[in-house]
């Protein structure tokens with residue numbers, strides 16, 4: 001099962017490597033990992049998408065909690081939440097493809113944020129599945145480059161992750 | 164002290180150690196720690212023990228902690244000093260031993276430039292410490308050291324490393340040792356959940372075939388007294404892990420001995436067949452319960468008390484988890500039990516005990532002492548000669564298992580060995596650490612001719628500090644435990660397990676200024692031991708026992724097998 005783990009962690013050098021090291025040492029997988037400081041600059045918030053049986057996820061949260069730098073851990077996917085990922089795609093946009101690219105971008109509510117005579121850079125936000133289907137919908141030969149941020153997530157309503 | 168008196172980082176390090184009441188530091192100097200050594204030189208409250216290899220410094224500090232409830236401290240230089248220390252740190256980490264390691268680092272402005280004797284200490288040690296720090300500002304030095312001691316001893320204990328760049332040790336700031344520490348991200352639980360403890364009691368009182376299984380957590384948390392009270396009140400059988408020996412008196416009838424890969428028949432059978440299992444400060448590891456699926460075939464209710472939630476339901480699903488400091492939880496359990504009027508099912512219990520006595524009747528540790536010295540026999544005699552009251556360290560191999568099986572530990576912190584990592588070479592430096600922590604104690608190191616050679620250089624440290632350790636070398640000319648596996652699982656192909664070109668250990672010991680003895684006949688075993696512990700009481704005696712090369716450790720649960728699928732000596 002896919003899980004989205006959110007972590008509040010001390011914003012200190014080396015903290016990221018403690019988390020990454022834990023995952024590799026114990027053989028847990030990381031699909032995506034994002035990290036950035038929060039409004040309280042002494043804290044960073046990390047979002048990790050991982051997968052595993054309930055037992056494995058339980059161990060992951062326990063092991064994360066054991067790290068001295070980790071302040072809080074929640075499994076976002078346990079309750080209602082929203083998740084978003086941002087992707088930038090550079091596509092070939094020349095001749096007949098130019099119109100098609102514009103159309104695809106519109107359908108997926110993307111934005112074209114860079115234009116040259118032969119290329120577009122399309123910005124797209126959504127959950128990971130939406131970004132995947134956008135990529136699948138494009139002609140492979142026209143994709144020049146993609147970059148994704150990995151998932152960020154937040155609980156719905158009153159679920160708040162804060163100290 | 165004047166309010167704004169400035170101290171150098173090196174002075175601060177020493178002041179912090181004094182504040183922590185550290186009496187001994189085990190270490191080895193080098194470029195990046197020279198300012199610290201200079202300050203050590205200028206005072207005499209903190210004594211430095213110069214080892215001959217940094218690995219031994221860390222092992223000695225580790226045993227200092229294990230054999231007392233103080234915290235061992237090791238001091239090593241950057242680069243090779245640190246890499247030599249890693250084995251020691253990982254060894255302590257696997258057994259959750261509290262310890263503080265101070266390492267030198269190249270100056271801050273050199274970090275990352277591949278400077279002479281630079282290594283990424285924080286990176287290299289990260290997976291084998293509870294936590295580590297790189298001090299980047301002298302003003303944070305004192306509070307960091309305070310945190311290191313606090314982290315090492317609280318919660319699930321473990322080694323904590325503080326990496327200090329050389330320039331920091333020579334920069335100045337005001338010294339103020341904080342009295343308390345708060346780390347917002349670190350709040351170990353102490354008290355167990357009362358509701359869960361009540362549930363546990365209920366299960367225990369309803370049990371028909373109860374069993375109490377305890378580990379190193381009982382020793383580390385100083386819970387042996389409470390554990391003993393509880394077990395005696397309940398009248399249940401108990402077993403200890405390799406790390407838990409001494410948590411309950413081994414000579415008590417209620418004790419079924421050690422369990423696990425080389426556990427007793429009765430302990431393993433009772434563990435497998437019980438209907439209610441109380442696990443305390445233990446972690447169901449592979450050497451203890453064997454194959455978890457096989458263990459799960461018998462349905463039983465499991466109560467698990469541990470300070471570390473991640474140890475609970477890791478390998479075996481638990482019914483009643485209780486996270487808390489073991490003595491606190493046991494105290495609460497005892498109080499509830501005292502108040503309780505519930506009667507246990509004494510009929511079921513006495514049937515269970517007769518079953519256990521039948522298993523015990525197999526006498527699974529039996530061995531025959533013929534013309535060659537049996538290693539078990541030496542340990543038995545050592546037990547007699549020392550009145551069961553020595554501190555015993557061991558290395559890793561068959562001799563370690565014989566020591567665990569045949570030396571009956573009645574007290575905690577007397578049995579010092581590397582359980583989790585299984586590190587050959589710990590025996591002698593462990594004995595040193597024990598002796599510094601317990602200056603009057605009788606200390607024996609049970610070892611093998613291979614293990615002892617992994618830290619043999621420490622014979623020199625022992626001479627310098629006049630440590631009257633008794634080394635019991637069970638010399639079978641083989642990597643015995645490796646040979647046993649090759650005999651049993653690899654068609655008697657003894658690949659590289661013969662220990663060739665052995666030194667003359669008697670002469671070797673003598674060359675370091677110690678007493679050496681070689682014992683070749685069974686009838687000489689006891690007299691030699693007596694002589695070592697009386698005539699040579701104040702000397703280090705290296706006793707080289709030439710033992711039967713074919714002796715194997717039984718019972719044995721082969722890797723991957725179920726706990727009750729033991730191979731017994733009588734089966735062969």
Ligand SMILES: Cc1ncc(C[n+]2csc(CCOP(=O)(O)OP(=O)(O)O)c2C)c(N)n1
Nearest residue numbers: 560561562585587611612613614642643644
């Ligand atoms: C540092 C290290 N290297 C290798 C091993 C694997 N190993 C486990 S027991 C053993 C043999 C130990 O031989 P010895 O010290 O003579 O003890 P014996 O088993 O013969 O009693 C070896 C090589 C280990 N535990 N530690």
